Amino acid sequence: MTVIAVTGATGQFGAAAVRTLLSRGVAADSVVAVVRNADRAADLAAQGVAVRVADYTDPGALRTALDGVNRLLLVSGSEVGQREAQHRNVIAAAEAAGVSLIAYTSLLKADTSTIGLAPEHVATERMLADSPVAAVVLRNTWYWENYASSIESAAQSGVLLGSGDDGRIAGAARADLAEAAALVISAPDGSADVKDGTVLELAGPAVTYSELADAIARVSGAEVAYRNVTSSEHAEVLTGAGLPAPVVDLLVNADAGIARGDLFSDSDDLARVLGRAPLTAAEALQAAVG
Template sequence: MILVTGATGKLGRLVVEGLLKQIPAQQLAIAVRNPEKASDFAARGVQVRRADYSQPDTLQSAFAGVEKVLLISSNEVGQRLEQHRAAVAAAKKAGVRLLAYTSILHADTSGLALAAEHKGTEELIRASGIPFVFLRNGWYTENYTENLAPALAHGAIVGSSGEGRIAVATRADYAAAAVAVLTRPGHENKIYELGGDTPLTLTELATEVARQTGKAIVYKNLPPDQYKGVLTQAGVPGPFAGVLVDSDLGAARGELNDTSGELRRLIGRPTTPLADAVAAVLPR
C-alpha cells in the first residue's frame, strides 16, 4: 500500500493521478485533512484517510498498514518542522519501509529562508532510520505562469532575482518524479536535485510571454523593499512577502539553479518547456 499526504493539493492531485495509471486504486491510500475534498478519489476506489499534520494522532491512524509514504511538505510555513516531525514519528510507528519527502533544491546548503524547515525535516527523517527518498524540488513553473495577470495588465514582470537562473519545472514534472520513486525499485536513501532542463531568467520569461501575447512585457528588477511593497499591495501578507523576496534574492545568487538533469532522468522524458507552460494559461 502506497499512501500520499497533501493529496488534495495541486501537486498531490497530480501524484495520485499518476499513481492510478500505474497501480490499482486498492493499493493506494491518501491522508488528507478534509476527506470531502477527496470524494472524487474515493469514488475511484482510493482509500481516503483523515489526517491533519497538526494532530499527531490522526497521522498515526492514517499511516497504519502502509508500506510507502509520500510526505508532501505542508504549506503552513513556520509550523512545518513540528508538523513533519509528527508525520515522521507516525511513519516510524507504522513500520513504513520507504518515506519519500518533497524537499527543496539543495536543501542542505541553500541560503533561502524557506529551506530551513526542509533541511530540518530531512534531518528528522535521516535520524528516524526509515529508508528515505528526498525529492528536492526546484521552483514550479506555475509560480510564474499562474500569476501572469498583473504582468499582462502592467506590461512588466517584477521581482528581485536579477538575472539569476531558476530551474523551473511544472508540478506535473515533479509529480512524475514522485510516481517514479514510489513505483520503481532502487531509490532507497537517494537524494534527487530536481529542476527543469532549461533554467530561465525572468527576462527570458518576460520575453516568452511577450512573444506569445504580442504585448510589450519586460522584466523589471526591483530593490527588495520595493518588491516587498508590490507584493503587500497586491495582498500578500507581510511575513510571506518577506519570504518571497528572500527567495528571489536567493535566486539572484543562483540558489534556485540546477543543471544536474536528474529530473529528466527520473521521469524518462524532457521536462515541460516554458513555451508549453505559458501557452497552457493563455486564452486560445
C-alpha cells in the same frame, strides 16, 4: 501488495501524484490518500482509493492513517513555520506503522540554499536521516506556476518586475515534479532512486527573469520586458498591490535567493526520472492559463 500512501492528496501536488500512480498502473486499492477533508477526496474514493483522514498536527490520526502502508510520499506541509513539527509527527507515525520507505518533497539545494523556506526542509531531511525508515529526498525546484498570476499584470503593463537580477531559475511545472515523485515512490525494489539516503535535485530548464518575461510575452501575446529593482523597492511595489506581508517577504526573499543562484541547478535528475524533457517555462505557463 505494496501499499503507497500520499499525504496532502487533495492538494494540487498530492492529487497530481495520485493521478500519476493510477495512470501508471498502480492498483487503486493499493493507494492510500491521506487528507484533512474526506469530502474533497470523494472522486478518489469513487475510484477505489482508500481515503483516510489525518491532519499533520494529529499524531494519533496519522498513525491510524498509515496502518498497513509500505511506502509513503510525504508532501511537505503548506504552513510555513509549522512544518518542522508537523513533519516530525508524520515521520514518527510512519515509524510506528512500520512504513519501509518515505519519499519527502524538499527544496532544491536545501542544504546550501539561503531562501527562507530552506531551514524547515533541512530540519526534515535531518529527521529522515536519523530515522530507521529508509528515505529518499526529492528536492523540488520552484514551480513555474508561481509566475502564472503575473501574466495578466505583466501583459497589461508590459513589465515583469522582480529583484532577482540575472540569476537563473531552473524551474519546473508542478505536474512534472508530482509525476516524478509518483514514479520514485512506486519504483521497483532495488532501483537506485529508492535506495536509502538518495537525494534527487529535481530541476528543469533554466531561464533568467528576462527570458521568463519573453516566455510570458509568448503566452500572452503582449510585449513584456523584465525590470529589475532592489529588494526594498520590490517589497514596496508588492505591498502597494495589496499582498499580505508574509507573502511579500516570501517573494522578495525568493528573488534574493534567485540572484544568489539558489534556484539554479544543472542536475538532470528530473528529466531522467520522467524519461523525457520537463516542460519549459513557456509550456508550463501556457498550460496554466489554458
